[in-house]
Amino acid sequence: MPPGILRSVMSFDPENYRKDFPILGRVIHGDRPLVYLDNAASTQRPRQVLESIVDTYENHYANVHRGIHQLAQDADDRYEAAREKVRAFLGAAALEEIIFTSGTTGGINLVARCWGDANLREGDEILLTEMEHHSNLVPWQQLAARTGAVLRHIPLTDDGRLQLDALEELLGKKTKIVAFAAVSNVLGTIAPAKEIIRRAHEVGAVALVDGAQSVPHQKTDVAELDCDFLALSGHKMLGPTGIGVLYGKRELLAAMPPFLGGGSMIKEVHLDHFSPGELPGKFEAGTPPIVPAIALGAAIDYLAGVGLEAIQRHERQLTIRAHEVLGRVAGVRIWGPAPERKAGIVSFTMDRIHAHDVAQLLDRQGIAVRAGHHCAMPLHARFGVSATVRASFYFYNTLEEVEKLGEALEQLKDVFRPRKKVAK
Amino acid sequence: MAAPGEELYQDRILDHYEEPYHRGDCPDCTHVHKDANPLCGDVIRMELRIDDRGTMKEIYFKGDGCCISQAAASMLVEKFDGRHIDEVKKFTAEDMLELFGARLTPNRQKCCLLSWRVLQAAIFSPVEVKGIGDRG
Known part of the structure; x- marks a missing residue:
């Protein structure tokens, strides 16, 4: 085997991809090359995704699901092709299980409203974790307030792992749903998703996975996970804002009442009543985010080209280096596992x-x-800090960028070092 | 880099951050208010002792947050300690940004204005006298 081949298999070169991302060539404050480490908030987009947006608007744009003319057919074909790309990407069995939403928040709220209102009664239990983003806390708090259900939480260890031994006590006949992030947006903790889902099913509960921070960075297979619902956001995986996906098992989605009422989600409408349409349109009332959905399809094509296993391996290298580099800076404390x-x-x-x-x-x-509580105030309260600094990586980040972070942290300590006092 | 005077982490601001003026509890305080910036978690609490004529005999603050939010609170307390509440009422947000000195982006102006907002509310927030809240 020529030595180059083994090398290309073993090593991952982000430079091969950085050239596709125009914004990564930006300089900041005059002469500083951008080092973008805010990917958990939102990633950047490659040309291929940007071109998809322009191409749709320039050549194929019309409203979906109602037109006879050529452009409407073009838009329809592309919108539904994007759904198929998502289905294949997640390993879902059927297109009816892929609902386009506005994002992870939109998906979780849909489940809390439609599944939750129909299935929860006073005294039933909703099991969450201490590391959830507000978007996987507040919808359940609202559901609990509407139904009288009780919220419970899987606690964290001091190094930010889920205490699975607590499941024995936390899971029971009253548990109706277990909702958790597959990856914490603050600590980076990878939840043992498969095990939690299995344990939830053992007591007859359904399981919802907040995939916002996991789906972009590691391979996701809903069939293998056996999750009942999974929500994700397009803008955290190279796609536009305003588009997300809710995966749900067909029999659960079919039994749920619709979420928003309006066009597209109906079979028949009379002046005083309606009958809901079929999946997935039942949960896509109104004109959907057509162009963002198509662009999400382009993002998925791009990610498939890079390879999720390769992405996860490279990000692991960046994380290991970050722990080394930050560990050398006096006064830095890293939170999480x-x-x-x-x-x-x-x-x-x-x-x-x-x-x-x-x-x-x-x-x-x-x-x-990013600095702050990262929409996870209870998590910060758990560790007794009001705000943390978060560096979050994607496959286009380099080891050199991680080194730069460490060097910059060393330098900024000088700003706050003991100074000669000025007269006040 | 920013021009002198515009520099955010200048000595005057860092001094207020590291050695704040009247950080702590106000003895016999008559007025108190606390608020936070929900997006970033900065917290400021102001305790005042206001006499019958509206003079703030003492002002103290407590809080948690970034250099800007805490230094701004220290500057504000230092400026108004011993002054009349009418002066606080006339003191605008623009005045507060000017008192702070360094130029701030809109996002970080919120950090600077937190203590100003808390002081504006505190002069109208008498400490509840025990029992009064229970009546009627």
């Missing part, structure tokens, strides 16, 4: 320097990170 137990998300705090100030000072070096 060891690199081998987490995805490409590294949240940390620094002694004496607030997270917002860290982010502000890193921005001066062209490094984009």
Whole structure:
């Protein structure tokens, strides 16, 4: 075998992909090359996705599902082709199981409203975890308030792993749904999704996976997971904002009442009543985000080309390096599990320097990170911190960028080092 | 880099952050208010002792947050300690940004204005006298 082949199999070169992302060539504050480490908030988009958006609007745009003319047919074909790409990407059995939503939040709210209102009674239990994003807490709190159901939470260990031994006590006959993030958006913790789903099914509960931080970064197979619902966001996986997907098992979706009422979701409408349409249109009232859905299909094509296993391996390397580099900076504390137990998300705090100030000072070096509670206030309360700095990676990030982060953190300590006092 | 005076992490601001003016509890406080910036989690609590004529005899603050939010609170407390509440009422958001000094992007102006908002509310927020809330 020529040596080059083994090398290309073993090593992953992000430079092969960076050229597809126009924004990664930007400079910040005049002369600082952009180091984009805010991918858990939203990723960037390659040309192929941007071109898909322009191509649809320039050549194939009309409303879907109602036109006879050629453009309507074009738009229809592309919108439904995107659905098929999502189905194949997630390993779902049928197109009817793929609902286009506005994002992960939209998907979880749909389940909480439609499945939750129909199936929960006073005293029933909803099991969540302590590491959830607000989008997987608040809809269930609202559901609990409407139905009298009780919220329970899988606790975390001090290093940010789910305490699965607590399931014995937390799961029972009253548990009706278990909803959890496959990957924590703050700690990067990878939940043992398959095991949690199996345990939920053992007590007759359904399981919802918040896939916002997992689907873009690791292979997802809903059939293998056997989850009942899975929600994801397009903009965290190279796609546009405003588009997401809810996967649901067909028999569950079919039994649920519709969510929003309006056009497209009906079979028949009379002046005083209606009958709902078939899946998946039943849950897609109104004109859907047509162009974003088609562009999400282009994003999935791109990700399939890169390969989810390769993405996960590369991000693991970045995470390991980040732990090494940050571990050398005095006063830095990394929150969450060891690199081998987490995805490409590294949240940390620094002694004496607030997270917002860290982010502000890193921005001066062209490094984009996020600071705050990352929409997970209960998680931060659990660890007794009000804000953390979060560096989150995607496959286009390089080891050099991780090194730059470490160097910049070393430098910014100088800003806050003891100074001669000025007279006040 | 920012021009001198516009620099965010200048010594004057860092001094207020690291050695704040009147950070702590106000003895015999008569007015108190606390608020937070929900998006970033910065928290400021102001405690005031206001006399019969509307003079703020003492102002103290407590809080948690970034350098801007905490330094701004220290500057504000230092400015108004011992002054009349009418001066607070006249003190606008623009005045507060000017007092802080360094130029701030709109997102971080919110950090600076948190303590200003809390002080504006605190002068109208008497400490509940025990029992009064229970009547009627």
